[in-house]
Amino acid sequence: MIWAAVRWVPLMFLIAPVMEAPLVAYKTEPAKPIKTWVGNASWYGTEFNGRKTANGERFDCEALTAAHPNLPFGSIIRLVNPRTGQFELVRINDRGPYQEGREIDVSYRVARKIGLLHSGVSQVRLELLEVPKKR
Numbered sequence: 001m002i003w004a005a006v007r008w009v010p011l012m013f014l015i016a017p018v019m020e021a022p023l024v025a026y027k028t029e030p031a032k033p034i035k036t037w038v039g040n041a042s043w044y045g046t047e048f049n050g051r052k053t054a055n056g057e058r059f060d061c062e063a064l065t066a067a068h069p070n071l072p073f074g075s076i077i078r079l080v081n082p083r084t085g086q087f088e089l090v091r092i093n094d095r096g097p098y099q100e101g102r103e104i105d106v107s108y109r110v111a112r113k114i115g116l117l118h119s120g121v122s123q124v125r126l127e128l129l130e131v132p133k134k135r
Helices: 002-015 109-114
Strands: 035-044 065-067 078-081 087-093 104-107 121-130
Touching: 002 065, 002 078, 078 104, 078 109, 087 104, 104 109
Parallel strands: 035 104, 065 087
Antiparallel strands: 035 121, 065 104, 078 087, 078 121
């Protein structure tokens, strides 16, 4: 009986690590938006770097953030450039834009990734994915 137990101990240490669940779960399909709409997007860049945003954070032109006039801070939006199909997830951390006819201002990095840099202002599809829970 002791011999059987002694044989299983090393086997447990060899097999157990292999049978653990993966640390990362991968989504098989994209998240379904709560709301979808179309609007004009513009971007703001390095001249605003380090300035405080409306929620108190420091603006970073390389962060995946955006300004929207009324969505709650912390909301997550999938921003899609319909001409190219490129998209990026952004977090709302500022207020704006303050120009008539614009729906959202995005950071330089977001504009670069979805192809808005050269046009300055472009029509985009906004997909609201998450709104932070009220505390």
